[in-house]
Amino acid sequence: MVALSVNVNKIAVLRNSRGGADPDVVRAARACLDAGAHGITVHPRPDARHIRADDVTALAALTRDYGVELNLEGNPFAPPRSGYPGFAQLCAQARPAQATLVPDGDGQLTSDHGFDFGRDAEKLRPRIAELKALGCRVSLFVDAGVADVARAAELGADRIELYTGPYAEAHARGDAAAALAACAATARQAQAAGLGVNAGHDLNQQNLREFAAAIPNLLEVSIGHALIGEALYAGLADTVKAYLRLLKG
Template structure:
């Protein structure tokens, strides 16, 4: 079964564009859970461009109250600064069910690539260990096309002690929009099998939508979780949050059956 975790970052973007407290990110997250979402994801960035420290605390409380998973994403290498204590410190405070490590720089508009495991493995290993000591399941953002050579590919994530990889699905979404998604699906399916053979669970996320999610789940085996934010919130502007989350649940449920 593939679980749906809704990323509510875009709710915070809208709120921050005007200031104040509306729209209420916790109320939006609660509506997503009421509609059938299995969990909530946020990716707080050091510049507080959307989700802030106080949002993380409030959403953690909501997910604990509801008995669902909280997935906290972030760059483990970003240094602390005013308003942002650092990713590990945030995780230590709220103890998310899952900590997803993403190699995004301050200047990036959005996450757009996975880790270079050859370059980053020595620095990642102690951070993965620290997060697991907090009781977090650890997932690392990965590109589906990384080389399969020993020491270079997805298998390194397992050697680091990670529990899962989250496959960065932006290239698939772009190919699907061009009408040329078949070859890319084969790439992602092969990556998922390699990760699973190494003992890793497989998550997926970025630019997944109602249009492309069904084909992805049909082709890529045993995807445990999809985290979806931008497309889901965009579609909800037309159809409403409740109906949109239910539509995504229908897609994941069909894939499971």
């Protein structure tokens, strides 16, 4: 079965909009795990707009207690600043099972593109080695159709995460075939190079089943925005269970 890692960033957005500690990110993550989620994902940003460094520490303890994976996402090139020690330092403190590297800038509302290996490869190599020395599995965020996806393996990465935003947009228009084929082709190329395949971004209950069925040997999806939004109507536990049913096929 494809693993479901629930991204709880949006819980932190709501908390931060008023200050204080409510809603509680750890309590929400615990509810997801109690409902059967296989892991928790967070993407702390340098401006601490949602998940903060102290959240990462608390979620690391929670996932260890449950015996599940913490997937920590971030830009490995973003410099440390007040309240943000840098991505590698966060990983050194939290020791997540998986570190997913994403090339997002400070001004981006959300991640919207994968790495350009022609530009970023040699900068990524020592960052990947540093994270693997900490015991982290390393995944690189990539666009479907990227020509040199096998380069991720040569750099030392263990997996890729397919950026599924374009697929989700195409699915919403009723024209997903080409986008889905591009995702599947990139997955096969990555697997041929020895890489595992994850996926995430804008996956929801309408488009997930078709995606998971089309991607060979898909290992994990990380879903946050849609899942948390849907949970406002159906409840968090029931929404997590609905996603798990979809992934079971």
